[in-house]
Amino acid sequence: MENKIGTGEKKKDMSKEDFAILWKTIHLKVTDTYDVPPEILWVNGSTIGTLGNFSASTGKAKSKKTFNISAIVAAALKNDEVLQYSACLPENKRKILYIDTEQSKYHCHKVMERICRLADIPTDKDNKDFIFIVLREYTPTMRKLIIDYMLKNMEDIGLVIIDGIRDLMYDINSPSESSELINLFMKWSGEYNLHIHTVLHLNKGDDNTRGHIGTELNNKAETVLQITKSSQDVNISEVKAMHIRDKDFEPFAFRINDDALPEVVKDYAFERSKQERGFSLTELTEQQHRQALEKAFGTLVIEGYTNVIKALKDGYASIGFTRGKNVLVNLNTFLKNKRMIVKEGRGYKYNPNFHY
Template identity: 40%
Template sequence: MGFVDDCVMSKPAQGAKFDLSSLIIDLSEQLPDPQPIVRLWGNLIASRGNISAVVGLAKSRKTFLTCTVASGFLADVEFLGFDTPAVGKIVYIDTEQARAHVHKIARRILRSIGLPTDRNHDKLIVAALRELTPDQRKEATAEILRRYKPDLLILDGVADLCNDPNDLHESEALTCELMHWSSEYDNHILCVLHSNPGGDKARGHLGSALLRKSETVVLVKADGATSVVSPQYCRNEPFTEFAFQIDANGLPEACGLPVPQPKEDVFAEVMERGKVYAHSELVALIMGAADLKEGSAKSKISRAVKAGLVVKNQAGGYYLPGSQIEAAQSEFSDEPF
């Protein structure tokens, strides 16, 4: 793929001039509402001139979800709730997977809606940028936008356009570039990011910058064989949480939301009712039962006390609630009883 220098968006030179009058809002100007690009069960989630994000842990099936968005954009009818009133073109860029896997992504998009998978389609362009450097990926994305002018760009692995997604200035610059592209080409750019381990927040300074500027932030969480999709942030009316799974043909299909399972009470399992435990003894029990390190076990005990799962008496002993134990106990040593 050839690149052209004048398509590379670089940081403006110090003191660069711009037309200030073009930035001032003129209330006499009649502007139409942004044109919807992607809807979910009739709710607007992506419009022209904006960016959005799909966030989730690795293996939460984020790529399956974005394939579903692409299928809904290309289909004549809605697909798993996704559809579009726009008529146009979609570009799907993958930055992480080998070409063979990206071929499968392209075919999955088409198979889902019954289109042939043995030839190219004018409305779908798929690119694999894994082998390029971050700067080359950004340059290639700019050239793809210039050449194909898609109405919807799905950027699966937006962090790979950064040398360091934790660099504040580089992250802000890339976010500004994405917003510039969405305005210049009057399209929508849907970015896919990883979330922090153990949390729902998008990773790095890039994640924080993108989430602040996004029209919609979609959170994907895996629950066994099911993926739950929920609105983390919506500038428009939020869509209703839903779930999907992968069928026997390797295609996404809608399914019911998983039933929440009651959390196991490890304290009820390891503590005898009517017995008082020293702190060190209880820490050791929790470390063994929950496979935790000492610091995590201590934090778990503190949270359990606040939640009322465990009672701590004035002398520093711990026991299960309802044990009929006197609140005031004799002073405990830090040795097991």
């Protein structure tokens, strides 16, 4: 089978011999055994990164995304905690590959120095576990070829940073190119047993990730972090989970200190979102949610959006939480994001194993 990085697959009939080789990798048997993917990155105790997967950071321009990435890399270099990130890379996976696709070498060098300072390692000598490459001048196709070659020929890489994913493609709104690139991320992370963390901007007009590639990221990434400028203080950035497979973590905020390094803002009060202002989640305990959802769904799978909203209305009314349609629509979104209700077939059901 032929394949070229970034140019799509060439159509070719599959031979019996080719399929026999492929079959060994795609056939799953109940008698097979697999190790749990090693967890390597955490925020406040919640897992955001495992080997064999990929994650992302997103935010608007000037939200301090690169400062946040610097803290993640520094934690991985130290195998310790930096900002609110903790890392533990296995001994045979201690190398970190940082790929920048848009900044000049001067600005990349500043980022590299900052990471070393955060990790408490010298800035006057190179570190064998920290490889930084600059791909600004190359085409998207060439960038992917370079990354592919390095991953194939470098040993002991545990974490790869790609800042940013947009520069690995020609059209961020192309469904086929987006799907191909995400498949490449899954191939790289799985085949070389490493974790990839990438960066993508948010749309200027809303809080959605840019283009079709943003949709693919949200659907396939293990975690998507959102970095936002504080509405209370422009010098402060907030970090929240936009999507996360593990339990949600407590958001945190950071500022840039006098040493030009990110530091946690202690006792920072987060402004409640519109959704939270519409109905106060602080008034509802985990037990109240469980009681309402058991009443609304029981063990049933409820099909149809209108039926789900009606079930939520009746269930939450049973605990004294009576609200209008707009709040119930927001509640439905909240419950799905928290995986308190989950899709099954053509409908939704109550998931009692949620983390609140």
